Structure formats: C-alpha cells, structure tokens
Amino acid sequence: MAEHQKEEWDLPQMLENVRQAEERISDQRLETAIRQGLELGKARKRQVGLRRRVAFAAGVLACGLTVLFGWQFWPPADSGTMTVMGNSPSSSIPERVLSMMSEAMKKAAENGLYQPINKATEKDGYRLTVDGVLADNRTMVIFVHAENLNNTGKIRGIQENFSNLNGGLLDEKYGSSTFGSNLSLQDQNKPSKSYYYTLQFKNTPSQMLFSEELELDFGSSSKKLSLKIPIQIDENKFSSLEKSVPVNQVVQIGEHQLKLTRAVLNPLSTTLEFKATSKLKKEGVANLQDAKLYLGETRKDQFQYFLVPRDSKSELLSSEARSLSAIRFDTLYYKDYSEVTLRATGITGNTAEKGKLIIDTEKQTLSPDSPLRLKEIKRTKDKTELHLQHSITKQNPESTISFKGNFTDQNGKVYSINEGSFSKEDSSITISSQTYPQPLTFPYTIYTDHIIQHPIEFRIKLK
Numbered sequence: 001m002a003e004h005q006k007e008e009w010d011l012p013q014m015l016e017n018v019r020q021a022e023e024r025i026s027d028q029r030l031e032t033a034i035r036q037g038l039e040l041g042k043a044r045k046r047q048v049g050l051r052r053r054v055a056f057a058a059g060v061l062a063c064g065l066t067v068l069f070g071w072q073f074w075p076p077a078d079s080g081t082m083t084v085m086g087n088s089p090s091s092s093i094p095e096r097v098l099s100m101m102s103e104a105m106k107k108a109a110e111n112g113l114y115q116p117i118n119k120a121t122e123k124d125g126y127r128l129t130v131d132g133v134l135a136d137n138r139t140m141v142i143f144v145h146a147e148n149l150n151n152t153g154k155i156r157g158i159q160e161n162f163s164n165l166n167g168g169l170l171d172e173k174y175g176s177s178t179f180g181s182n183l184s185l186q187d188q189n190k191p192s193k194s195y196y197y198t199l200q201f202k203n204t205p206s207q208m209l210f211s212e213e214l215e216l217d218f219g220s221s222s223k224k225l226s227l228k229i230p231i232q233i234d235e236n237k238f239s240s241l242e243k244s245v246p247v248n249q250v251v252q253i254g255e256h257q258l259k260l261t262r263a264v265l266n267p268l269s270t271t272l273e274f275k276a277t278s279k280l281k282k283e284g285v286a287n288l289q290d291a292k293l294y295l296g297e298t299r300k301d302q303f304q305y306f307l308v309p310r311d312s313k314s315e316l317l318s319s320e321a322r323s324l325s326a327i328r329f330d331t332l333y334y335k336d337y338s339e340v341t342l343r344a345t346g347i348t349g350n351t352a353e354k355g356k357l358i359i360d361t362e363k364q365t366l367s368p369d370s371p372l373r374l375k376e377i378k379r380t381k382d383k384t385e386l387h388l389q390h391s392i393t394k395q396n397p398e399s400t401i402s403f404k405g406n407f408t409d410q411n412g413k414v415y416s417i418n419e420g421s422f423s424k425e426d427s428s429i430t431i432s433s434q435t436y437p438q439p440l441t442f443p444y445t446i447y448t449d450h451i452i453q454h455p456i457e458f459r460i461k462l463k
Contacts, residue, residue, distance in 0.1 A: 092116075096194045097131050097143045100182070104331050105134055105141065108267040111334075115233045125150035128212060128227040131194075136238040139268035140199045142210060142231065151191045153216030153223070158188065161211045162199060165230055175202025178311065200269075200311075200328065206235040242266050243333070245462055253347055253454045255279040258324070260342065260458045269310070270329040272342060272460075277323075284321035286350035287312050289451055293329050294341040298459070304341075320445045321352040338463040346453040357403075357442040359386065367439075375426075379433055383418065386429045390446075399448045403429060410437040417442075 093114055101109065108114070113134055120129040127147045134141040148155075162179065164170055183195035197210075211228040243265040250259045256278045264271040270293075276285035292306040307329045314322040332340070358367040359374065361384065366374050371390065378385040390401050401422060406414050415436075421428040429442065 094131055096145060100143065100194060100196055101134075104268065104334075107334050108134055108136070108331075111267065113238055113267055115237065117229075117231055117233075119229050119231075121227050121229055122149075123225050123227055124216075124223065125152070126214070126216070126225055126227070128229065130210060130229050130231060133231060133233050134268070135204050135233055135235075136266040136268045137204055137242045138201055138264075138266050138271065140201070140204050140233075141268070142197045142199070143194070144196060145194045146192070146212075148189075148191045153218050155189050156215040156217050156222070158183075159213040160197065161209075161213070162197075163209045163211070165207060165209050167209060170205060170208065173203060174205045178313075204235070204238070207232040238267070241333075245460065247272075247458065247460055249458050251456050251458070253285075253452055253456070255283075256285050256347065256349065256452075258285055258347065258456070260460075263340075263460050263462070265333050265462075266331065267333045268331055270307075270332045272327045272329070272458075274324050274326065276325075278321075280351075282319045282321055282353070283349055283351045284314075284317050284319075284323040285347050286314055286322040286449060287324055287348040288327065288344035288456065289346040289348060289453070291327060291342065291344040294343060295332075295335075295337050297339045298341055317352075319352050320354060322350045322447065332462075338461070340460050340462060342456075342458040342460065344456040346451055346456070349450050349452055351448045351450075353446045353448070355444050355446065357388075357444055358439050359442070360439040361386070361436065362438050372427075382433055384431050384433045386431070388427045388429070389425060390427065399446055401427060401444055401446050403427065404443045404445075407431070407440050407442045409440055413437075 093109060093116075097114075098106070113136060114132055115135065116132045117130040118132070120127055122128075125148065127149060129145040129147075131143045131145055133143070160179075160181070162170070179197055179199040181195060181197050183193070187193050187195070208231050209228055210231050211226060213224065213226045216223045216225065245263040245265065247260045247262050250257060256276065259275040259277075261273045261275055264273060272293075278284055291309055293308075294304040294306045296304055298304065310328045310330065312324065312328070313326040315325045317323050355371065357370060357372055359365070359370075361377060364374060364377055366372065373389040375387040375389055378387070403417065403420055403422070406416050408414050415431065418430045418432060420430065
C-alpha cells in the first residue's frame with residue numbers, strides 16, 4: 001500500500017515540473033527538454049526536477065496533459081524585422097518579447113517592471129536591437145533581437161559583454177554578476193532571431209553598456225563585428241520592492257556550522273542567504289546536497305510542491321576554500337505562501353590546497369616537483385598560450401584547479417593573465433608575448449569536494 005501511495009505522489013510532482021518547464025525554458029528548447037525528461041524518467045522515476053537552465057519534464061505525460069488541461073505552450077518568438085531606433089514613448093510589449101516570457105516574467109511585467117529600450121545598432125548588414133529590459137533589485141533580463149539583413153556569413157561564435165558606459169568593469173557595489181542566455185546553438189545562425197540574457201547582481205545597475213562581438217565566416221574570409229548598445233533604466237520602478245525576511249536558524253554538520261540568515265524575495269527571484277563556518281582551517285561548506293524548497297506549511301502525509309535551485313553562490317575564505325553564501329530559486333514574490341521549508345540531504349564540503357606553477361617559457365620547462373605537466377607552448381606576435389595537464393585532478397574526479405588572474409617574473413614584477421580556460425584535466429593560460437625575466441610563477445588553488453550526508457531542514461516563516 002505504501003508503495004502504491006508513493007506512485008500516486010509522483011504524479012503531482014511530475015505535473016509541477018512540467019509547469020515549471022513551461023515557465024523556465026525557451027519555446028525553441030521545449031521539445032528537447034520533454035524528450036530529455038522522457039529519457040531521464042526511465043532511470044529516475046521518483047526524482048523528476050529542474051536544474052539550472054535545463055528542465056527535465058515528464059515527456060509523454062506532458063503531451064497528454066496539454067490537451068487534457070488546455071495548457072498554453074507559447075508560440076515561438078516573432079521572427080519579423082521590426083526595429084525601432086531611439087527611445088519610444090510606448091509602454092506596450094512587442095509580441096516577440098511577450099512570447100519569450102515565462103509566467104513569472106509576465107507577472108512582473110504586469111506590475112510595471114518591463115521597461116522599453118528600443119535601441120538598435122547596425123554594422124555591415126548585421127543589426128542588433130535591445131527591445132526592452134525586465135528588472136528588479138537583483139535580476140535583469142535583456143530582450144534582444146538580431147538580424148542578418150544580407151543573410152550572408154555563418155556566425156562562428158558570439159561573445160557578449162556587460163560593462164559600464166565607458167566599456168570598463170561595472171562598479172563593485174553591484175557585486176559580481178552571473179548571466180545566462182536562452183539562445184541555442186542551432187538558432188544562432190537564423191537570419192532573424194529573438195532571445196534574452198538573464199543577469200544576476202547583488203544590486204542591479206541602472207545603466208550599462210551591452211555589447212556583442214561576433215565573427216562572421218564567409219568561407220574564404222571572415223569578419224569580426226562589435227555591436228554596442230547603451231542601456232539605461234529607471235531603478236525607482238523596483239528599488240523599494242525587495243522583501244527581506246529574517247530567519248537566523250543554524251544547523252551543525254560535524255565540524256561545520258551553517259546559518260540561514262534571511263530570505264530575500266524579489267519579483268524575479270527568491271534568494272536564501274547563508275553564513276557558513278568551519279573549525280577546519282582549509283575547509284568550507286561549498287553547497288547543499290539535493291536541496292529543495294517546499295512550498296506551504298508542512299503537514300503529515302501531505303504532498304508538497306517544491307522548487308529546486310536555479311544556482312548558488314559561494315565566497316572565498318582566507319584559505320581560499322569556497323563557502324556557500326546564497327542559493328537562488330524561482331520567485332515566490334506574487335505567491336501567497338505563509339511558510340516554506342528548505343530541506344537537503346547533506347552538504348558538499350570543499351578543501352583548498354594552494355600551489356605555484358613555476359615555468360621557464362623560453363626553455364619550456366617546469367620545476368621538477370610540479371604536479372602539472374606542460375603539453376605545449378604556442379606563440380604568436382601578440383600572445384603566448386600555455387597548455388597544461390594536471391594529473392592530480394585527473395586522478396581525483398572531485399578536484400578542480402583554478403589559477404589566479406596574475407603571475408610574476410623572476411624579479412617579482414606582477415603581470416595579468418589575459419585569459420584562461422580550465423577543465424577537469426587541462427588548462428590553457430594566455431599571456432602577452434614579450435620578454436620576461438625567467439622563470440615565471442603562476443599561483444593556483446586545487447579544490448576538492450566531498451559529500452557529508454546529514455539531513456538539513458530550515459522552516460521559513462514568510463508572514
């Protein structure tokens with residue numbers, strides 16, 4: 001009987017995940033998400049959920065219930081070429097923007113948080129338009145429309161950037177930003193396409209410079225384009241909307257202590273903020289295992305809907321171990337829940353071991369005790385690329401390596417790393433091509449995660 005009841009409880013959760021899938025993923029990716037959900041369901045019948053920017057829905061169930069309940073899967077974005085230069089007094093939302101909005105986005109827009117921008121720039125037959133922005137204190141969604149007017153050249157890649165109006169880094173008061181986009185690789189080369197970027201901040205800026213750098217491949221030749229559009233919004237529309245709910249509950253997990261300090265509700269997100277401490281000098285609490293935010297009051301034998309995290313944020317301790325500072329969920333701002341409950345099955349502990357890579361780039365040699373191996377060095381007139389292998393992380397799949405943004409020469413002079421690419425087994429570091437007093441020293445940190453199983457529960461009173 002218990003097993004039969006468990007089966008019945010899976011049905012509402014599948015429904016809820018399909019609903020979340022409808023809200024969270026772009027229409028162009030809906031079919032893929034449903035197919036992934038069907039495949040995943042065969043292996044995990046009892047755990048259907050969402051992870052960051054990817055929805056795993058119950059495929060066959062979704063198709064049948066679309067007809068049964070008359071759910072509206074929104075039509076794809078308008079592929080027209082409407083572009084308005086300059087500011088428009090109209091507050092209406094273009095259909096191509098509205099069709100991309102989730103239900104949560106639409107609710108925020110209904111409450112006056114959509115701000116039209118209607119600015120465009122064009123270069124060599126490629127036009128980029130910012131239709132508008134949806135923003136609150138911590139989230140900014142930028143709705144973009146792009147057109148290849150001549151329908152020539154294949155886009156190799158798009159590099160987006162969000163900076164201050166002078167092209168420099170955004171002020172530190174806005175916090176380090178993270179962003180994602182719903183533009184898929186298969187849609188990248190459509191002659192006309194609408195998509196959006198979602199940016200997360202500590203405090204949303206009222207102005208920034210949005211740019212896209214892309215390379216058009218014409219077969220025998222290629223061309224790089226840089227398109228920039230300044231964005232300015234009225235922060236008074238959302239500055240007073242944030243709701244802060246003190247929690248200040250603590251759980252002890254072995255040598256670690258995790259304190260949930262508060263819940264922060266905004267029209268576009270729900271953020272739970274943490275303070276994690278540890279008696280172990282080189283270790284921190286990096287994240288929660290299998291975290292779920294259950295909605296409504298907890299009653300015995302009652303099914304509860306839940307949300308899973310969109311993403312999480314951590315800070316670096318003095319030891320450089322990562323320490324969980326926030327977990328972000330879908331918005332509850334316009335919902336009427338008096339209580340929610342955060343549950344997790346344990347924590348991800350994180351240790352940090354610092355090291356130094358000492359390399360002579362002229363002789364192409366490493367120090368004898370180096371845990372890394374030099375694969376090759378590639379040089380051009382402007383840059384030098386160092387390609388490395390790190391067997392220590394290859395042997396331990398729970399380890400990752402991270403290099404700092406600078407290095408020193410033999411005399412201690414500090415230089416900046418131009419760019420870097422880090423994976424589980426390989427790293428690539430790019431520096432300027434010039435004469436350096438050898439050898440060069442690159443500080444790095446090896447992070448190792450381990451799971452500590454321990455049931456965790458925080459009951460959060462929202463009212």
